[in-house]
Amino acid sequence: MLPYAMNWADLLLRWLHVIVAIAWIGSSFYFVWLDNSLEKPTDPELKARGVDGELWAVHGGGFYNPQKYRVAPKNLPQHLHWFYWESYSTWLSGFALLCVLYFYHAGIFIVDPRVFAWSSPGYAVAAMLGFLVVGWLVYDGICRVFGQGKNGDLTVGILVAVYVLIAAWLACHLFAGRAAFLIIGAMLGSSMSANVFFWIIPGQRRVVAAMRAGQTPDPMDGKRGKQRSVHNTYFTLPVLFAMLSNHYSFVYDAPNNWMVLVLMMLAGALIRQFFVLKHKGAWKWQYWIVGGGLIMAVAVALAPKPQPSLANAKPITFAQVQHIVQERCLLCHSGAAASKGVRLDSASDIVSHAQAIYQQVVVLKAMPLNNATQMTDLERAEIGQWIKDGAKP
Structure with a gap:
């Protein structure tokens, strides 16, 4: 009965993971779009209240007027909606699914002797956990050290891309292809959730606490939170590809599969960049062209070769x-x-x-x-x- 119970655990956790991930990604995409679509207010009353941008929208038979303040409103409302349960629920359900499906069957799903001969499946599990922890520490360290200054965002982007390339190469030389793709996606997804837990929500809480105490909030909290939120939106499409790829063996079992993973994640990030700029009114089609070109190149390179026929024509019984x-x-x-x-x-x-x-x-x-x-x-x-x-x- 245990295998049957584990199948149900796999199904229900996967279902939960998809539901909360939709909620998290959906809210993330919405707020990135909203930030880039806000217009400077012309009403003197809005300016006096500290409104830095507003938007009029229609949806579902109603009209909406979201407004964004420079730091926070002068009179903070008692009820505030915090966007964090979507992130935490996605990570927790994803980690539980990783344990049920991969760690529990490590000898089958993680270890591939053709790739690396682990002396024990337990060591392979420990290594995968190490990818999650080290991935966050390296990414966070890059942001702390290089994320300031005029070209900080560009420097961070390049260094994170290089690190992901190295991590993908290493994972694909340690684990079965399916597990390697998944752990790189989980590594980036864990960094996304850690951004919310360690930076975005604490910064927002400090702003609220300062307002409640009648003090001026530190604008750096909003700036740092915004920086990590922007990083999360660029991670989203690469993470989604890595997670979905475990259903398509022609991708993760390909020769030089680490390169396939890196190129597909790069294509996802470029396509996401197109949409981010589009929200700002800039139609930069070159990002779509390059991203689509990378996908096509990978598809052509992985096209299956004709299967050889048996030497004799004797029917197989x-x-x-x-x-x-x-x-x-x-x-x-x-x-x-x-x-x-x-x-x-x-x-x-x-x-x-x-x-x-x-x-x-x-x-x-x-x-x-x-x-x-x-x-x-x-x-x-x-x-x-x-x-x-x-x-x-």
Whole structure:
């Protein structure tokens, strides 16, 4: 029953993670758009109140007039909505999912002997946790040391990009491709949530406390919080790609997969830059062109090669295929708790899943996962030939 319970934990945590991530990313995108769409007020009364920008909008049958103050309003309202539960819930649900799906099955999902021969799955788990902690410390250190001055944002952007490149290369040489992509996404996602926890919310709390005490808030709190919030918006699309990529083995199992990850994340950041500038009224299509070009280049480079045919024309029998499946696939695809609900422990199951088997085993070579059961190219070719011949039992 434990595997069945873990499948439910995986499903429910994944569901929760997606829901709260939508809430977090949605609010993040909205406020970046709002900041870049505000107009200077012309009403003397608004200026006297300290309003630095406002916007009139219509949505859902109503009219809205959001206003932004330079630091804070002179008379602080008693009720304030704090945007932080979306961030914390996303990180907590994501980390729980990481534990249930990857750490619990570390020997299968994290360790790939073809990449790095860990002496124990526990060491691989510890290394992945290290990526989360060190990733935040390095990123935060870069922001603290180089984030000031006229060209601080550009310097931070370059240094963070270099660090992500190094981290991606290292992860892809330590972990199975699927886990490597995921941990880089989790590393950036953890830094995003840590920005909220360590910088954005504490700065906002200090501003509120100063206002409550009748003191002048420190404008640096708002400036630092804004800086980290902007970083978060550029991390968003790269993180989303890294998280979604674990469903597409042709990406994470590709040769030089670290380069694939870096280029796709760069494309995401460039496309996000286009939209950030668009909100300011500047249509810089070159960001879309370069980002789209990178995606196309990666897609062409990863295009599957034609599958070799068997040397002899002798038909492959179902008995041969069933023997291969029993040897290489039943470790994960048997019984009620079969991975992804795909059972291959009967003749009818194998026949009914023939096309999926062909795609995952022959074309993409994604299964067995990390080739844990050492399926040979000859065996893949035999399965492919049997399916091409009609997949007859």
